[in-house]
Amino acid sequence: MELRIGVIGTGAIGEDHIRRITNVVAGAKVVAVSDINVENAKRIAEEYNSVFYETGEQVIHSKEVDAVVIASWDPTHAHFVLECIKASKYVLCEKPLATSAEDCKKITEAEIACGKHLIQVGFMRRFDKGYKQIKSVIESGKIGEPLMLHCIHRNRIPGPKHTTVMSIKNSVIHEIDVIRWLLGEDYKSAQVIIPKSTRLAEEGLKDPQIILLETQSGVRIDVESFVNCQYGYDVQCEVVGEKGTVRLPDPANVRMRLKGVNSYEIYPDWSDRFIEAYDIEFMQWVNSVKQETLFGPSAWDGYVACVTADACTRAREEGSIVPIMMPKRPAFYDNEERGKR
Ligand code: NAD
Ligand code: ISE
Missing domain, CATH: 3.30.360.10 (Dihydrodipicolinate Reductase; domain 2)
Known part of the structure; x- marks a missing residue:
């Protein structure tokens, strides 16, 4: 079964990750995208045969979405990650996990409370x-x-x-x-x-x-x-x-x-300097989500x-x-x- 991924943020790296999931990574497809730059997100949704959603929250809570990639601006990360925890969905959040340690702490506490490792941070190096x-x-x-x-x-x-x-x-x-x-x-x-x-x-x-x-x-x-x-x-x-x-x-x-x-x-x-690192990061993330066993950089790493x-x-x-x-x-x-x- 292909992992159905929703991507929030279709700017520079968001679009690159959508291309990667579609053309490079096996066993996954992008089914939903959202961005406050609606015109660009709709263009990308059409190009990659996925569905445009008005908000990131709608992507996260959609029944069509198994896992989420957050590639929107840094200050939006914490809110979307907390929303993924509420929805009990796996999430690969681009770095930084949040823009303050205080917000990261809230995220680790929420993840611990839900009792399941759901978060990987995009420290692709x-x-x-x-x-x-x-x-x-x-x-x-x-x-x-x-x-x-x-x-x-x-x-x-x-x-x-x-x-x-x-x-x-x-x-x-x-x-x-x-x-x-x-x-x-x-x-x-x-x-x-x-x-x-x-x-x-x-x-x-x-x-x-x-x-x-x-x-x-x-x-x-x-x-x-x-x-x-x-x-x-x-x-x-x-x-x-x-x-x-x-x-x-x-x-x-x-x-x-x-x-x-x-x-x-x-x-x-x-994007080119670390292209192989991003590819491997995504291949391993998709496989580990499918096996329900994350191995990459954790919310704790994001917090530290x-x-x-x-x-x-x-x-x-x-x-x-x-x-x-x-x-x-x-x-x-x-x-x-x-x-x-
Ligand atoms: P970008 O400005 O090109 O794209 C960000 C997109 O997020 C924009 O299209 C913007 O409209 C959208 N956005 C902002 N708020 C939103 C919201 N509330 N809901 C939906 N979309 C929203 O920036 P970028 O260079 O693509 O960076 C995106 C993220 O990826 C940043 O967090 C950045 O730190 C990270 N990043 C990581 C790497 C890496 O090497 N791992 C490289 C580049 C960027
Ligand atoms: C960007 O967000 C990245 O993560 C790049 O890897 C980094 O080199 C750049 O400085 C950041 O703005």
């Missing part, structure tokens, strides 16, 4: 081949204990209405999650340094920013966030260990020798990421090093438990 290889190297012990990580997250240009806060809560939240996953530990403190801002940023936007994190065991992480870098989409990560280092490869693009230059293309944005992002935001506002108070993880979210319910 965990499915990227390069990051998975880095994790294997760390776990093999070959480079010894990780001591430092140097990361870069550059966007060619930001989305419309991008703010200083969003550089962390919408963008660096990927590093916050994937580094915690790579190292298998939570964070202890956060600091944000604001260098000279680019003249190419919208007025009021602090860009670039340097985010400094420390894990509970003392690993030090620096993340450069630069959303107006102009030249392309560039994500880098290097782990420095006691005996060696390991770093993400650059995307495998063909090399061109032309007019005295040996070059390769840098992708313009996330937001606690960290909130601390980074405070650190920037106050210009201080902010301790990160991690809430105690309920047994419901213990790894061994996840998937058994």
